[in-house]
Amino acid sequence: MNNFSIVSSLLDNDFYKFTMQNAVIKLFPLAKAKYEFINRGKHTFPKNFAKILQENLNKMALLKLSKEERIYLEQYCPYLDSSYLDFLNKYQYNPKEVNIFQEGKNIQMYIEGLWSRTILWEVPLMAIISELYYKLTGAQNISEKKIQSITKEKLKKYKKLQVKIGEYGTRRRFSYRIHKLVLEILKKEGKPFFIGSSNVHLSHVFSIKPIGTQGHEWIMFHAAKYGFNIADRIAMENWLTIYNGNLGVALSDTYTSSIFFKNFNKKLSSIFKGVRHDSGDPIYFTKETIKHYKKLKINPIRKKIIFSDNLNPYKVSYISSFCKNKINACFGIGSNFTNDVGFPKMNIVIKMVKAFTKKKWISVVKLSNVQEKSTGKKNMIFLAKKILRI
Template identity: 55%
Template sequence: MQLHPTFSLTSLLDNDFYKFTMQQGVVKLFPGAKARYAFINRGKHVFPPGFSKALRESVNEMASLKLSREEKLFLQDNCPYLDPVYLDFLEGYRFNPEEVHIEQHGDQLEVHVEGLWYRTILWEVPLMALISELFYKLHHAVRLSDAEVIALTRKKIEGYVRLGVTVAEFGTRRRYAYDVHRLALKALKDHGQGAFIGSSNVHMAMLYQTKPIGTHAHEWFMFHAARYGFKMANAMGLQHWVEVFRGDLGIALSDTYTTEVFFKQFDKMYSKLFDGVRHDSGDALQFADKVINHYHSLGIDPKTKTIIFSDGLNYDKVARIAAYCQDKIGISFGIGTNLTNDVGPEPMNIVIKMTAAHPQDGEWTEVVKLSDEPGKHTGTEQAINLAKTILNIH
C-alpha cells in the first residue's frame, strides 16, 4: 500500500515546542532514564482494515527527518534558552522507528513506544498527528474546502480580536491534516493581528514567522514521581525546570496530581519565580478563583501573573473566561482542535501518555496522571489508587 506523500512528515520541527524544551531538560538531567508510552483511544474510534500497516509505513519514513541548517538558525534566533549543546544534539537526532510498536486487532489499534526518554519524548505528538490524518484519509472523509477553512478560521480569530484576548494555536496532535493546519495558520497570521501570538508547533511557527509557544507537559511531573515519589513530584519538577531554564519558560502546568495538591507545593518562591500557570482540566472559572486566591494568600498581586487556558476551548468558553477574569488576573488562551480540526468530520478523541518510567538508577515504575477531571486520569487502577492514598486525594 503506497501512501500519499503528505503522510510522511516533512520536518523534524513538526512537533509541539514543549517536547523540545523538555528534551533539553532530559538530556541535561536524566540522560540514562527510559520511558514507555501508550496510545489511548478515548473516543472508541473504529480503525479500518490496513490502518496499522499504513501507520507503520508513515512511522518508518520519519527516520529520514533531520534538523536543517535553516531550522537550527530559526531556533538560535528565536529561542535563546535552548543552549548550543542541545541544538547541536538536535542536529544529530534521528527518529528510530524501532522504538514504536504498532498492532491492529480487528478495528482496534495498539501503539506503544519504549526507549531512552531523551529519544522517545519526541514521538507522542507526530504519532497522534499521523494517526489522525490517516484515520480521515482511510475512512474517505470529506472536509470543508480550503476557502471555507480559511474563512471559518478568519471568523474565529476576528472574534478573538474583538474580545481583546491573546490566542496561541495548540492543535498539532489532533489536527485533521497537515494541509488544514497550514490553512489555519495562514488565516490566523493574516487576520489575527493583536490577538494571534504564536503556535505550539515549531515548524508552523517558522513557516508563518510567529513565536513557538510552550513549556512542559504532564510527563515531566509523571517522571519526577517515578524518580522521587508522588509527594516530591511537583516540587522537584518545578525545581529542575528552574535549574534548566533559569527563569525563562515560566508557565507551570498544575494538574498532573490535581490542582489542590499542586498549590500546596507551589509555595511563595515558586509562585514568584514562575510567570503563571496553565489550566488543562476541570472547571475553568473555579480554577481561576483558586489561582487568584492562592496568589492573594501569598501577598502576590494576581494581575502580575498569567493563566494560560488550554482545555477544549471554543469562542463561547473563551468569552466566558475572559469576562470572568477581567481586571483580576492576566489571561491567555491556547486553542487546539477547534482551530485545526473543525472542518466537518468529528474530531478524534485520542491521547498518547507516558505509562511507566525507569530512572537511570531505579526500576520500571508505573506513572499516573490525576487530572482535575476524573475522566482524564491515566494509569492503572492500582497505581491511581496508590497515588490518591499517598497524596490524600479523596
C-alpha cells in the same frame, strides 16, 4: 497514498517536546520511558490501518534538522543552548522504538526507549493517526475557502473579546494542509491578539515564535523518581535550573490542582509568570489561583493563567469575562482551530505509562482534575490517591 508523507519536518511537533527533551538530556540522560496509545473515543480503525501507519512512521527515520531550521531555533529560542542543538542535529527517529498492532478494528501502540529519544514521538504520531484516519475513512477534504471563512469568523470573535490566543492544535489536526492554512490566517490577520503556535515547524515557516513550556510527563517522571507529594515542586525547581525563569508557566493538574498549589511555594509563585489550566472547572480554578497568589501577597494582576482545555469562542468569552481585571488570561486553542471541519473530532492520547528510574520500571499516573483525563494503572491510581489523601 504511499508516496505521501504526513510529517515532513523534524520540527513538526509541539514546542514543549523540545524544551522537555533539552531538560531530560541535561538532568536525566539515562532515564527510560514507555508510552501507550489510548483510544479514548473508541474509534474503529479501517483494515490495514496499522500497516499504512507503519509506512509513515518508517519515513520519519529520514527526517533531519536542516541548516535553516537550526538558525531559526538559535534566533527564536535563545534558551535552547548549542549543546542541545548539536544533539538535535544528530537526532533521527528510530522506528524500532515503536510497536504497532492491529486486531480487527482496534489499534495498539507502545513506545519504549531512552526518554531523551522517545519523548519526540507522541505528537507527530498522533497527527499522523488523525490525518490517516480521516483519509482512510473517506472524510472529504474541505475547501480552502470554507476553512478561511470558519477561521476568520472565530478570529473576529476573539478580536472583539480582545483576548490573547495561541494555536495548540498539532496532535489532533484534521490534516497538515488545514493546519498550515489556519496558521496563515492567524498570522496575517490575528495581530495583536495572536501570540503564536505550539508547532515549531509551522512557526518556522511563518517566522513566528513557538510557544509552550512543559507537559504532564515531566511531572509524572518526577513522581516516579521522588514521590507524588513533592513531584510538582521538584519538577518546577528542575525547570528553573535549566531555564532560569524563561518558559515560566507551571502546569497545574498532574496530581490535581489542590496538590499543585501546596507545592507552588512563594519562591516558585514569584518566579513563574503564571500557570496553565488543562482540566476541571476553569472558573473554580481561576478563583483558587487568585486566592493562592493573594495568600502569598503576590498581586494576581501581574500573573497569568493559560487556559488550554478544549476551548472554543463561547468558552473563551465566558472565561475571559470572569478573569477581567482580576488576572491575565491567555488561551491555547487546539482542534477547534485545526479540526473544525464538520467531522467528529478524534479523542485519542499517547501517554507515558512507565519510567525507568532507580534501576527499575515504575508505573506512572496522572490524576487530572476530572476523572476521565486521569491515566495509569488502577492500582497505581489508587495508591497515588491514598498517598496524596485525595
